[in-house]
Amino acid sequence: MLLFGKNPQAYLPQSGVVFVKFPGVEPRGEAGRVGYGRREEINGPLARVIERTWQVILEEMRVGAIVKGLEREEVLEYPEFAVREALVNAVCHRDYRLRGRRIEVRKFTDRLEIISPGGLAGFITLDNIIEEHFSRNPRLVQGLFQWGYIEELGLGIDRMIEDMVAAGHPIPKFNATAYSFSVAMSNVRERRAVQNITLTTLTPSPAAGSTVDVTLAPGLTVNERQARALQYVRDHGRITNKDLQVLCPTVTAETLRIDLSDLVEKGVLMRVGEKKGTYYILK
Template identity: 25%
Template sequence: MRTQRDVEALLDELEHCIADDLEDQDLDFKQWDTSSRDKAVQKVVQMAVCMTNGGGGTVVYGVADKVKGRESAVLGVPLEIDVNMLKRAVYDQTDPHIMPVFEELHVPEGTGRVLIMQVHPGMPPHTDTKGGGTVRIGKDCQPLTGTMRRKIGVETGETDYTAEAIGRVDESLLSPVAMEALRTLAQRERAPEELLRRPDIELLDTLGLIRNGQMTRAAILLAGTETALREHVPGHLWTFLQMQSDTVYGVREDRVSAIPLSVQRIEDLLVPFNPITTVEQGMFHFEYRTWPEIAVREALMNAFCHLDLRIAGPVMVKLYPQRLEISNNGGFIAGIRENNILHHQPAARNPLLVDALVKLRLVNRTNLGVSRMYSAMLMEGKEPPVIREIGDSVAVIFHQREINAVFRQFVAEESQRGRSLGVDQLLLLQYLLQHAEMDTATAAGLCQRSEAETRELLAHMEQQDYVEHGGSGRGAYWSLYPALYTRLVADGNTDKRRRIDWEAAKTRVLSVLKDRAQRGEEGLRNAEIRHMTRYTRNQVGQLMQELADETGQVEQKGRGAGSRYHWQPSSF
């Protein structure tokens, strides 16, 4: 939720954008309806329901969300509107009851005050007393349909399919091979030996997969026979396709097997198509696969853990000539989206299953799985995975790229120096290897963080001589530190990639204009000056305006793309 200070800062931003651009999962702006008090209060009730179902948030009343300019956008809330009345209305007209907190923020515009409603997350679904309701999804309040209510049930753990009992403990339902594979995978991840040495039934009981003498579906998923899986978890299966084109496949395998056996078999199927590159570093030779094993393992575990077992359809592994796709039925939950998945609080579709895998160290409760996938790819100089929600499914896509041995060695050396590079740093460095520069907004989008957090990160990277910055305010930009670019790329273009200092740029442009004038040649187009300085079109316009004001001898002739800047020698 946003504090009063946060809201004050956001109101200042209205000079440059509309309120709708500032809205997010936990923030909304609403204009107060002055035509009808009852309608305005009802809107407050509806927004309280929407926000609490969506995980809580802040609603700022008294701001038009489609108007640019603070003075025009901030209209305020009538002074006669009593916050205690609003609080009672929300409490009385919601089920279960919601108790928001209202705060007044005094402003110089409009009525002189806006109202801030802070809505804490509850135990959804919440509705109004007539049974209607919405839920916050991104920037919108979406109807609380039957599908949405089921999704909320999943997110709150009330409908954990894997926790349902299937009958009394029956050891014949368990596969000894699956149990052995489970222990092998867990040992590789350094799970407690004391846990793994326990007999099969005791191990499953300790993991919480046997409850009151009843075996759960989660136990069958981890260690069940094929027969048991088909009977008790019919939604669990997987398909591997080695695609020769978008419509033709070579190798295909369809199976129903316990999760540890499934992961092992899919990894085996990938081996012939996941070639090794050997990198020589001094006396040592290091081997790297096209798709790092740790990234593939994490993607597979995520797919099986978050599979919606109520929807018919397999975990699908498609290996194309240039990419690997791993997908599962069941879209994102709990507000997770493609643009926030790196740092979002983790949420489990199948909590009991995930809890058992956490105890075995096969998955991580702190959302490290996604970071590990990103890190494994980025540190080898490859693109990070693309994680997309497609309808009611999620796909993880790895593009095939060659290892960047120079970058991989740099990452290793930095680690040896005690400067291990995190996912955010790797993302920014990889971007700057492909682009001459980036602004803070672009960097924030890459890292899926706020601009304030990103500026702090970039400042720290500047101290480590990874990046340097130029410009100021909204014109600030970041580029790779020249010595680091030379080390990682060595293409001789270090200086060409850098912008010229503002005053130096004026001197250089002015010199070229004078030289062309003396030779009777045409002046410079905006595009030519952009090429010389690496400035944007608008920055070039500002630069040339300053030159015109300072010298009185620079003028622009023509219009549009054909216009040029010329040097006009003084007639005196």
């Protein structure tokens, strides 16, 4: 019914979405009064709900521009994939047994929040949400996957984070209670682009066990192992401790861990995830 019904909300009124735009950073109207700038209720089968909600968000997003050479490129306030993924996740994984609340999309001047009724499903926690996958509503997930709304099962959160960071935004904030799960995306662009790395000097030093430093930015250098790690990230989008161990098989795991931690401290890489699910991306 949720996928193919003409009006699922006639039977499941909680299955729609409510979009609300606020004029500031708090859920209030102008001058702190109770109210909002725009409110829209979105109903229909889930595919229509997703598409209409995305259109409403898109209508309210600010559009900037960057100049690359002689071309001007428009840049959305939030990366498209990150927003759509958060929205699709909310639709797929909300608890449809909770009848008193719909999915809420709240747009503030500094952030976008998507709140899904129902806590995290199964064994998923905030600590393992990146590396683990569990579907509360597997038939909905499979249906939306077949229709192309989900690119690859279990990888959406990873790419959401990567797209936000790649666009210069902070990592989205995830929050879970017993009765809701929310994603908050900041529109602040605070990340600087990492300068190109010159790898032409990456030849083994004649002295055994020594490394060759490569200039990354004025006053900042990385050793050969770190340069290999950065090149790997540029080629593959991310790197794990195991990946670096394959690149540097004669070096101890602890030394490689220190190398990656050093790149995080220098503001070159960002660590994502915890424990076995940890990986690193360009900051």
